[in-house]
Amino acid sequence: MEAGRSAATGDARTKAALETAGGPRAPKLAGAPHEGRSIVAVDGLVKRYGEVLALDHFNLRIEPGEVFGLLGPNGSGKTTAINCMLQLLTFDKGTIELFGEPMRPSRYDLKRRIGVVPQNVAVFEELTVRENIDYFCALYVSDRARRRDLVDEAVAFAGLEGYERFRPRKLSGGLLRRLNIACGIAHKPELVFFDEPTVAVDPQSRNAILEGIRQMNRAGSTVVYTSHYMEEVEEICTRLMIMDRGRALATGTNAELKAMVDAGEKIQVDVPEFPDAALERLRALPHVRRALYRDGVLELACANGTHNLGDVLAVLQAFGAAFGRVWAEPPTLNDVFLEITGTELRD
Ligand SMILES: Nc1ncnc2c1ncn2[C@@H]1O[C@H](COP(=O)(O)OP(=O)(O)OP(=O)(O)O)[C@@H](O)[C@H]1O
Numbered sequence: 424m425e426a427g428r429s430a431a432t433g434d435a436r437t438k439a440a441l442e443t444a445g446g447p448r449a450p451k452l453a454g455a456p457h458e459g460r461s462i463v464a465v466d467g468l469v470k471r472y473g474e475v476l477a478l479d480h481f482n483l484r485i486e487p488g489e490v491f492g493l494l495g496p497n498g499s500g501k502t503t504a505i506n507c508m509l510q511l512l513t514f515d516k517g518t519i520e521l522f523g524e525p526m527r528p529s530r531y532d533l534k535r536r537i538g539v540v541p542q543n544v545a546v547f548e549e550l551t552v553r554e555n556i557d558y559f560c561a562l563y564v565s566d567r568a569r570r571r572d573l574v575d576e577a578v579a580f581a582g583l584e585g586y587e588r589f590r591p592r593k594l595s596g597g598l599l600r601r602l603n604i605a606c607g608i609a610h611k612p613e614l615v616f617f618d619e620p621t622v623a624v625d626p627q628s629r630n631a632i633l634e635g636i637r638q639m640n641r642a643g644s645t646v647v648y649t650s651h652y653m654e655e656v657e658e659i660c661t662r663l664m665i666m667d668r669g670r671a672l673a674t675g676t677n678a679e680l681k682a683m684v685d686a687g688e689k690i691q692v693d694v695p696e697f698p699d700a701a702l703e704r705l706r707a708l709p710h711v712r713r714a715l716y717r718d719g720v721l722e723l724a725c726a727n728g729t730h731n732l733g734d735v736l737a738v739l740q741a742f743g744a745a746f747g748r749v750w751a752e753p754p755t756l757n758d759v760f761l762e763i764t765g766t767e768l769r770d
Pocket residue numbers: 424472475476477495496497498499500501502503504542651
């Protein structure tokens with residue numbers, strides 16, 4: 424699902440935010456305890472939309488301080504999982520605890536500690552950038568002076584200085600996305616859900632968004648980040664889950680996931696001429712799993728290691744084989760996904 428300018432309405436977010444904040448007059452509550460407990464704990468979650476099984480006994484644990492990635496192709500259940508956790512959707516089975524407490528639609532004390540950046544841009548067209556941020560911040564923070572500071576900080580955080588008096592329709596797609604983020608995080612939540620925040624944004628805005636998320640995390644927020652872009656998840660997430668068809672397929676750090684499967688480093692070398700004996704020597708290297716030579720290209724699949732390329736080039740040199748372009752690719756999360764599901768993660 425792609426966010427678009429046509430989706431720029433504050434109504435959806437207001438509903439979510441009011442639900443989340445419990446309204447402007449919701450009581451200010453002291454932080455509930457969650458020391459020593461997962462900040463997110465989901466067990467056996469089942470969600471059906473009629474015939475469609477969107478979440479199939481889904482389990483999840485996220486610890487305080489993590490940038491946790493939910494990575495899966497379109498339709499794998501990422502948004503459904505988030506919306507269930509936020510109690511914006513009812514579900515058929517399972518339990519959800521946030522901050523160590525059972526999450527319920529009426530738990531405004533928990534909802535106030537959460538920020539949500541929804542997949543579809545949801546801001547008010549008739550309000551300026553600053554008014555939009557202030558509006559959403561006011562759902563959580565009633566003190567005007569405090570709010571002024573928070574809005575200033577959110578404007579700076581999202582790189583929206585100079586645009587504060589603009590209405591959303593005057594903003595580029597990337598700036599609109601940044602406004603969407605500023606509206607979701609101005610109240611400085613402890614736990615923030617970002618649902619595919621970089622879909623359809625330019626590279627500059629994308630980098631600003633990812634850097635902003637890192638900063639929030641350094642300042643103490645736990646982040647849940649959904650994406651179908653594996654490069655982004657690899658870049659910013661401390662741990663991640665690969666999802667498909669409503670199920671958690673694998674969870675771990677980048678390195679742990681790659682170590683779980685047989686995916687190794689791929690090496691290709693352009694070699695105009697290559698003797699069979701050299702190919703045999705390559706195949707005898709302990710970390711080389713497969714070596715093929717065809718159409719002037721040497722293709723190797725190696726176990727993960729640090730000296731793969733050096734060892735391969737040393738064999739080429741020993742046989743006096745002249746070589747051209749050299750290309751090496753470490754294993755990617757796509758390889759992990761491919762190995763588990765038999766299909767590509769990329770759309
Ligand atoms: N309101 C709905 N009614 C019926 N089916 C739905 C609805 N929302 C989602 N689904 C279905 O539930 C499954 C999970 O969808 P969901 O949007 O949670 O996936 P996603 O991983 O967030 O995908 P995307 O990246 O496209 O947003 C899909 O098969 C989707 O078609």
